[in-house]
Amino acid sequence: MPSAGQSELLEAAYRYALAHGLADLSLRPLAEAIGSSTRVLMFLFGSKDGLVRALLERARVHEPAVLAQLRQEDNPVGLATAAERVWTWLAAGEHCPLLRLWAEACTRSLVEPEGPWAGFAEVTVEDWLNLLAACPPEPQRDAEAGSVRRTAAMPVLRGVLLDLLATDDEPRVTAAVHHQLALRRSDDD
Template identity: 75%
Template sequence: MPQEAPNPSARQVELLEAAYRYALAHGLTDLSLRPLSEAIGSSPRVLLFLFESKDGLVRALLARARADETALLDRARQPDHPTGLVPAVERVWTWLAAKEHRPLLRLWAEAYTRSLVQPDGPWAGFARATVQDWLGVLADCQPPSERDSEVGATRRTLALAVLRGALLDLLATDDESRLTAAVEHQLALLRDGSANGG
């Protein structure tokens, strides 16, 4: 997935942050440069100059959203937290379930889905890249003996499937207590499987 320019100007960074706040509130699917530029105090011409095209701006916004996503995932592998897959999933779910993160998660779900149905253009590779991001973080939280085994790969894939499914359900229903109970139930099974060597 293409990334934004390596050395953006201060104005480009400022407008990207403003556009990102706009995207969190309004989404990206129907993004139109005129309303966006009016909302952030710019013009379509300036945005096209700084980001080369509308697709370039969308790519920069997706990279910005992914930076927030990876920052949250990095919290799961902090050295002062307990190690292991189950504690990592618990930390990630607590973050995902927090109401203040819903705008980012809605934007993530929109970009993920759009990447699946429109695999070319600015969305290309977003879904695959986020799967790799999440699996990488979960792998980093596993002890080396588990991380490098086929069973370890299966366990983190299952954990990711549970998190993604619960997240989509949460965005659709806002039923945090039901979903937290379901995630905790699955974590108990993961914990039992680990204790039993599988």
């Protein structure tokens, strides 16, 4: 468990990463921006790679927050309804920095599979599939067809998310999400 000081610096570094990304992360400007030193960051996180891994883990905790809320509802919702709620959260402008960080980290994990990004793309797919699995009623959740539907919902959300990040055309992209989910609703709800 991280110390209070480490947690505080990690949160400050996370806010910095949301604003500046991780691709060209340099410890000296980061340390200066968050009121620390490179020496302290190296002591707390072991290396720049250790800090990047900690920041990616922090992003994984932040990203699926809306899905965790769906999981706590008394009445399970169908997959299409859950996906619509997820999209509403994703499309909200205030989440754009997190989603840009997610896209950057997923891409880096695919092209640099041995670096601090290792496995990030795969583990976030697992995170989302596991959380989406908790949304539908039990018969849909446990059936193999439910797994297939959850897997099919993922590229709809992630694909349009990349489109949204590239174009900032939320109305067009949201209309496409609703269109795709309407096609699936009869099977999912």
